[in-house]
Amino acid sequence: MPGVNHLEPLVHLDKDADTFPKLLVRKAAELGAKTALREKEFGIWQSTSWQQYHEHVRDFSLGLISLGLERGDKVAIIGNNRAEWVYAELAAQGAGAVSVGIYQDSTLNEVAYVIDHSEAAFVVAEDQEQVDKILDMIEKLPKVKNIIYTDPRGMRNYKHPALISFTAVEEKGRELARQRGSLWMENVGASCADDVAIICYTSGTTGFPKGAMLTFRNLLTMAGNLNQVDAKRPGDEFVSFLPLAWIGEQMMCMSSGLTIGFTINFPEQPSTVMEDIREIGPHIMFAPPRVWENITSTVQVKIMDTTRLKRLLYNLSMPVGQKIADLRFKKQPITLAWKIAYALAYWTTFRALKDRLGFTHIRTCSTGGAALGPDVFRFFHALGVPLKQIYGQTEISGISCIHTDEDIQFHTVGKPIPGTELKISEHGEILSRSSSVFVGYYKNEAATQDTLAEGWLHSGDAGYLTEDGHLIVIDRIKDVMQLADGTQYSPQFIENRLKFSPYIKEAVVVGKSRPYLTAMLCIDMGVVGKWAEGRKIAYTTYTDLSAKPEVYDLLHKEVDKVNETLPAAAKIRKFVLLYKELDADDEELTRTRKVRRVFVEERYKEVISALYGEAQQVPIDTVIKFQDGKTARIQTTLLVRQLTMV
């Protein structure tokens, strides 16, 4: 990249192991029959050794070549987390091609956009559902040569000439290997550190997604640097259940997994993830805040339903755990009495609870992508689960900052990982520089130059550094707004405060160039539903539940609590409970569940104008979209709730 002056990486890549395919070959030789991947099928964990892993990748890679894949081509992959997903990625890279992941819950148009923009020659799709999405759009995708499917279920009548099964491609690969036995190793040898390994489409909060090109050097130096402060070991277990199209999962499953050589476990179904985690008992875990929040609220709901003895033990133990966690956060000494109390709490409660959650072996776990509430943080630390916050972007291979084991402060995102320079620009923007910064956006030179101006990666986030060098992230720079009276405020800061309430799933704070702040809230159906059941409030649907006056009263109190902590000008004056959850399929959230403010404010403009008018209610008549392109109509009336200001 001209103009970009990469820092000398702290981690030096070995020339024989500076790409994913080379690492795979090396691990297959070193670890051979040890388990590389595990996938639950028919109720049993089926293991794949490093040797077999290597063979699958080799066969599929050669198969792609015999179908006409050339160096520099793109291979798009869409589906749930399965072994075939990672085979396909490594196979593409082994053939000198680039892997492009697509979120499995993408709509038709999103799938078509990524395939078309990346000019993918091959698409690897998991099953009928994904194949349908591509076949529906195939006329607009002339560059696609073949669609390769892994699960033949339900496709007996599919006769499209472009379709071919995963195993058939592997068979073609074995045929090619019989003719040109050395081709695979030649190809692997030809891959080099500065080849583009993946294009990660970032579902931006505005406009079309951009394809960030990351090289092997980017991805592998990140893994090496990260491992110095957050150690993972060979033989560790990891459960891969977040979209492999997301940089976070690439970071764990591919970059770190191949560097360290730990075992990756794929769950049986998306719906069985929590049980599968319990069965595996992973050593490493990485998940966005919503997963940790879900676990916390599930535990709390279940404790309400359990036997009196268990509830009593839980209620006695939890404050002890939290006290210890707080002392550790503040780096204060723990007295012997507290140590004994904690030992009691551990043996009566935490040990069993950790086992229930599958956290018995957990050694390193982190949350990233958004802020996590202090209560949730404290909950896990009380149990003895060392949860850390991380910060990063796709453009820096996923991570630039992390908490270290001894230094966890839940309002910060930690310190830069080794080999990473971080500074705050004059405008308050977080800038970073390292060997893991990407080489550019695919086919978007203008955006690349903006993002990499003056050799620094511009994150677009506003933040500041504390005295002891921790980074604090405030919000997206463009979202930091001025109120009519000139007060600066960050909507995300207030939204996070609101979302720390277990009853609130999603919150959008409005107030740009307006006299005061208002909020649109989405209730958490599970928790509010349980609350309503406990009070014998009958409800039918999400729309119905969120329109109940009792639910409004409940949320009113929650908003009041947050308002108490806010300065007068930043208090929320009015709120509504939306009739549906914000959804990525309606373009209201990104695929990583970040609010797309511009779209939301446009879509709910009637609601917003009612929030700034005199109206007590808003009539709603709207159409919602489903993933398969179907639509449904919703008609209802939203109440506007006004808060009293003290």
Next chain:
Amino acid sequence: MNAAQLEVRDVTLRFGGVTAIRDVSFEVQKGAIHAIIGPNGAGKTSLLNAISGVCRPQRGKIVFDGQDITRLRPYERTSRGLARTFQNIALFKGMTVLDNLLVGRHTHEHCGILKGGLYYGPGEKEEVAQRMVVEDIIDFLEIQHIRKKIVGTLAYGLQKRVELARALALEPKLLLLDEPMAGMNAEEKEDMARFVIDSNQDRGTTVLMIEHDMGVVMDISSRVVVLNFGVKIADGTPLEVQRNPHVQKAYLGQEDAEIAATAEA
């Protein structure tokens, strides 16, 4: 290949003075999805009961796979390859999904009290083999996440799916479904329709089902029999049946049917 899987010949079923079914005959071809429709009280479930052996018809014959099974008991029919689900779910509510399905494998088990009780040796081998079949069905119907849940705690739509799973665990040649989609929401119906089609095409099971949702019936069945007051009034492809004036009359009443007929003309 186009042989009849099931023949119903002149079947009459009476309960005391009430004639539930009168002289009904039809054939279900191998590999078909065959639907029975009709207004409430038309005798659909009675007909299914006569086929599965819950009721014994006073007159007529039921021929399954070329054999007369009219006089056989329900379990004897089951061992010949006939399985059914019920309108009001009939599962063991206090048992897990897995155990319910393993019960469905009963007719395929050969170890007696001794061998089974000893467990080690043939008992264990059989248990593993049966579990494999059951797991295959669990995978097929996508119910992995409830494998170890107690049936009574599951949502209605899922219980319906478990009942289908248990029927499939019998590995039947003919599957009788009594309103598989009743009481389901649109999404569950769509899933269920897909499972019925997949059972039919991937597993080669012939399906005979009673269903009220006309959309589903018209979409997935190859043939439809229409009953009204215990009498067969039509038998044909979904399109033929839809156009049949007798059917329109039965469903819409006399006058409306005339209007519909003129509208179509």
